[in-house]
Amino acid sequence: MQTIRQDIQVAFRYDVHFVEDAFHPENDLLARIVEAEAGVPWRKMLPVIDEGLLPHYPDLPERIEAYFAQRAHSLALHAPVLAAAGEAAKNDPALVAGLHAAIRQAGLCRHSFVLAIGGGSVLDLAGYAAATAHRGVRLVRMPTTVLAQNDSGVGVKNSVNARGAKNFLGTFAPPYAVVNDFSFLASLSDRDWRSGMAEAVKVALVKDAAFFDELEANAERLAPPRRDARAIERLVYRCAALHLDHIAASGDPFEMGTSRPLDFGHWAAHQLEQLTGYALRHGEAVATGIALDATYSRLGGLLPERDWRRTLALLEAMGFRLYAPEIGAHLDEPEHPRSVFRGLEAFREHLGGTLTIMLLAGIGQGMEVHEVDLGLYRRAIALLRERAARAARAACTEPAAARIS
Amino acid sequence: MQTIRQDIQVAFRYDVHFVEDAFHPENDLLARIVEAEAGVPWRKMLPVIDEGLLPHYPDLPERIEAYFAQRAHSLALHAPVLAAAGEAAKNDPALVAGLHAAIRQAGLCRHSFVLAIGGGSVLDLAGYAAATAHRGVRLVRMPTTVLAQNDSGVGVKNSVNARGAKNFLGTFAPPYAVVNDFSFLASLSDRDWRSGMAEAVKVALVKDAAFFDELEANAERLAPPRRDARAIERLVYRCAALHLDHIAASGDPFEMGTSRPLDFGHWAAHQLEQLTGYALRHGEAVATGIALDATYSRLGGLLPERDWRRTLALLEAMGFRLYAPEIGAHLDEPEHPRSVFRGLEAFREHLGGTLTIMLLAGIGQGMEVHEVDLGLYRRAIALLRERAARAARAACTEPAAARIS
Numbered sequence: 001m002q003t004i005r006q007d008i009q010v011a012f013r014y015d016v017h018f019v020e021d022a023f024h025p026e027n028d029l030l031a032r033i034v035e036a037e038a039g040v041p042w043r044k045m046l047p048v049i050d051e052g053l054l055p056h057y058p059d060l061p062e063r064i065e066a067y068f069a070q071r072a073h074s075l076a077l078h079a080p081v082l083a084a085a086g087e088a089a090k091n092d093p094a095l096v097a098g099l100h101a102a103i104r105q106a107g108l109c110r111h112s113f114v115l116a117i118g119g120g121s122v123l124d125l126a127g128y129a130a131a132t133a134h135r136g137v138r139l140v141r142m143p144t145t146v147l148a149q150n151d152s153g154v155g156v157k158n159s160v161n162a163r164g165a166k167n168f169l170g171t172f173a174p175p176y177a178v179v180n181d182f183s184f185l186a187s188l189s190d191r192d193w194r195s196g197m198a199e200a201v202k203v204a205l206v207k208d209a210a211f212f213d214e215l216e217a218n219a220e221r222l223a224p225p226r227r228d229a230r231a232i233e234r235l236v237y238r239c240a241a242l243h244l245d246h247i248a249a250s251g252d253p254f255e256m257g258t259s260r261p262l263d264f265g266h267w268a269a270h271q272l273e274q275l276t277g278y279a280l281r282h283g284e285a286v287a288t289g290i291a292l293d294a295t296y297s298r299l300g301g302l303l304p305e306r307d308w309r310r311t312l313a314l315l316e317a318m319g320f321r322l323y324a325p326e327i328g329a330h331l332d333e334p335e336h337p338r339s340v341f342r343g344l345e346a347f348r349e350h351l352g353g354t355l356t357i358m359l360l361a362g363i364g365q366g367m368e369v370h371e372v373d374l375g376l377y378r379r380a381i382a383l384l385r386e387r388a389a390r391a392a393r394a395a396c397t398e399p400a401a402a403r404i405s
Numbered sequence: 406m407q408t409i410r411q412d413i414q415v416a417f418r419y420d421v422h423f424v425e426d427a428f429h430p431e432n433d434l435l436a437r438i439v440e441a442e443a444g445v446p447w448r449k450m451l452p453v454i455d456e457g458l459l460p461h462y463p464d465l466p467e468r469i470e471a472y473f474a475q476r477a478h479s480l481a482l483h484a485p486v487l488a489a490a491g492e493a494a495k496n497d498p499a500l501v502a503g504l505h506a507a508i509r510q511a512g513l514c515r516h517s518f519v520l521a522i523g524g525g526s527v528l529d530l531a532g533y534a535a536a537t538a539h540r541g542v543r544l545v546r547m548p549t550t551v552l553a554q555n556d557s558g559v560g561v562k563n564s565v566n567a568r569g570a571k572n573f574l575g576t577f578a579p580p581y582a583v584v585n586d587f588s589f590l591a592s593l594s595d596r597d598w599r600s601g602m603a604e605a606v607k608v609a610l611v612k613d614a615a616f617f618d619e620l621e622a623n624a625e626r627l628a629p630p631r632r633d634a635r636a637i638e639r640l641v642y643r644c645a646a647l648h649l650d651h652i653a654a655s656g657d658p659f660e661m662g663t664s665r666p667l668d669f670g671h672w673a674a675h676q677l678e679q680l681t682g683y684a685l686r687h688g689e690a691v692a693t694g695i696a697l698d699a700t701y702s703r704l705g706g707l708l709p710e711r712d713w714r715r716t717l718a719l720l721e722a723m724g725f726r727l728y729a730p731e732i733g734a735h736l737d738e739p740e741h742p743r744s745v746f747r748g749l750e751a752f753r754e755h756l757g758g759t760l761t762i763m764l765l766a767g768i769g770q771g772m773e774v775h776e777v778d779l780g781l782y783r784r785a786i787a788l789l790r791e792r793a794a795r796a797a798r799a800a801c802t803e804p805a806a807a808r809i810s
Contacts, residue, residue: 100567
């Protein structure tokens with residue numbers, strides 16, 4: 001027998017830009033990103049636009065057309081494809097097929113661009129279609145939500161839901177560039193604005209105590225109703241930077257191992273999203289998942305009481321509800337399809353049979369464990385339920401952002 | 406404006422093994438490949454088997470089952486999925502969906518295995534399905550043809566045909582391991598055996614004069630009817646090694662740039678496959694494509710006369726026909742859908758608008774050019790046509806392998 005050992009190093013580089021009004025005629029960022037390079041004299045570009053943007057920006061297609069018509073004599077811009085907003089973008093296999101058809105019809109090649117503009121779901125859909133056409137058409141992401149700008153939109157993954165499983169189909173495929181255009185954030189609903197902040201709390205809790213302090217100090221400015229633009233831009237930048245640093249420095253950017261620190265709070269969150277039929281936003285479910293795993297960390301003696309209180313208080317100050325009835329159902333039947341504990345099993349299966357869950361040893365200090373105590377989780381859930389009931393009794397008519405315990 | 410530059414290095418490692426009878430109960434190679442590792446206590450495996458193997462190896466599913474039943478107490482082996490043999494595997498979108506369904510039903514995770522056994526098309530199909538499920542289930546490839554063992558089966562690509570384009574959907578996804586089991590080669594038809602040798606001639610011409618000398622010295626032993634086992638194993642090993650070395654050393658394993666030295670002869674080959682409705686095997690079309698680009702190199706003054714003669718003589722000694730009527734049609738209408746010159750346009754489009762074609766400056770010396778002269782190509786095609794007609798007249802009843810000019 002003979003064996004050849006193959007070692008391959010693949011280098012990916014992309015810039016994540018933080019800007020205002022990228023389609024302003026005098027902003028040359030996008031033109032520079034897609035400009036012709038030596039050996040590739042002309043470009044093709046296919047925009048994919050989140051339908052949810054159009055009520056807020058009805059002239060967006062025209063602005064894109066005007067922007068590139070004015071500047072990019074070497075670029076053939078194709079008519080945009082509209083994609084369903086929200087999780088619906090990821091739930092319909094016909095949308096993937098439709099994007100593949102549009103990419104083929106436009107004659108895109110591996111040096112062409114898909115310009116995906118929208119929330120995380122539309123970016124995931126467009127990214128999956130772009131990554132699989134011709135083994136990868138270049139993807140320029142323009143995330144338009146807090147969540148996509150600070151988390152999924154700057155990373156290296158894409159996916160769609162299929163065969164009853166969230167993110168069942170997808171690839172690891174770094175984008176060609178990311179343009180975080182803050183001017184899109186103004187159009188977000190309060191729920192979407194708030195929802196995006198959950199991932200910032202998550203990454204601060206796991207990795208960066210100073211960032212947590214900053215979020216705590218700015219909670220009121222950040223949250224609805226104030227929605228301070230400078231504060232949210234700062235949050236987006238720092239959260240994205242931590243996320244990018246994790247990907248680059250983890251040693252495992254394509255997640256071939258079993259460690260997933262950025263999945264803190266996510267085993268319960270994914271299950272909650274499914275149990276609520278996606279009535280809960282991803283960030284809302286993540287906030288509940290964070291509260292649950294922080295409380296479990298506290299009850300297990302891992303997380304100091306003060307850090308636990310600060311964690312829950314910050315989430316509540318941002319206006320998150322930390323309990324949903326679905327999380328408390330079927331707790332004595334962990335195998336029940338509607339038990340939140342099925343989320344643990346899904347994590348275990350996803351990671352090859354060994355459970356790996358991130359918990360907290362302190363603010364800014366994530367800690368992986370491989371075993372959990374369901375009895376302790378039941379106590380943690382009961383504690384969150386009581387806390388929510390107490391808060392509701394005490395302040396049922398106050399605005400959510402004021403419910404600091 | 407702020408910008409974060411993201412640099413990611415992704416390291417991939419896989420072993421390519423060259424063995425006899427991998428499913429022999431005493432051969433522990435496969436058991437070692439899939440054995441449990443720290444933190445991942447049990448495994449799941451889904452075999453995908455090329456239907457074309459079953460007439461030759463009717464007991465293959467039972468042998469696989471017996472092999473793993475005996476050894477891998479930590480491995481759950483699922484019932485194999487059968488995949489259509491040959492290009493048909495890549496032409497039916499339902500086959501991709503069916504594999505995704507089987508992967509989901511078997512509960513495979515990113516630490517599970519798809520064991521793909523078959524020719525290059527089945528490996529391409531299974532590889533695409535595995536690479537996109539859960540963003541990548543581990544793929545162990547067992548190529549069973551000369552072509553797959555020395556070329557596509559050891560590389561980093563997968564694909565299926567879609568929307569009228571060959572390889573329109575696919576990803577770059579290094580396998581987890583490759584097991585080149587020589588014992589499968591005996592069942593190949595003479596056409597498939599021969600077809601696989603074209604890629605060896607290609608890589609020798611572009612990269613390794615000594616390998617060309619060796620192929621030349623062994624042409625008769627290699628080709629049908631002799632089909633010497635040791636000679637073909639040596640060809641497979643050296644060709645695979647050159648292919649692997651190119652991927653690892655090129656600096657562009659995922660083909661983000663425009664250079665494709667291993668696509669020598671392939672612009673015409675891809676078009677010929679389509680023009681003949683895949684009646685020509687890939688390797689047969691590649692042999693004709695090599696002959697065409699070698700002849701063009703000769704007529705353009707790039708390739709010395711003696712090297713050109715040796716190139717065509719080696720291909721003919723292996724039994725390849727170097728002309729097909731389809732290559733001579735519509736030469737004065739380069740835009741005609743049935744003109745071979747559409748293959749040049751497809752290459753140009755695939756590479757972002759600049760044509761990059763590999764030609765020969767000598768045996769073992771590839772050379773890229775960015776412009777071609779269609780008039781010279783017409784002369785090259787005419788020359789191949791005359792040569793084929795002369796050979797047919799001179800030796801119409803002799804076996805192909807004896808037609809050395």
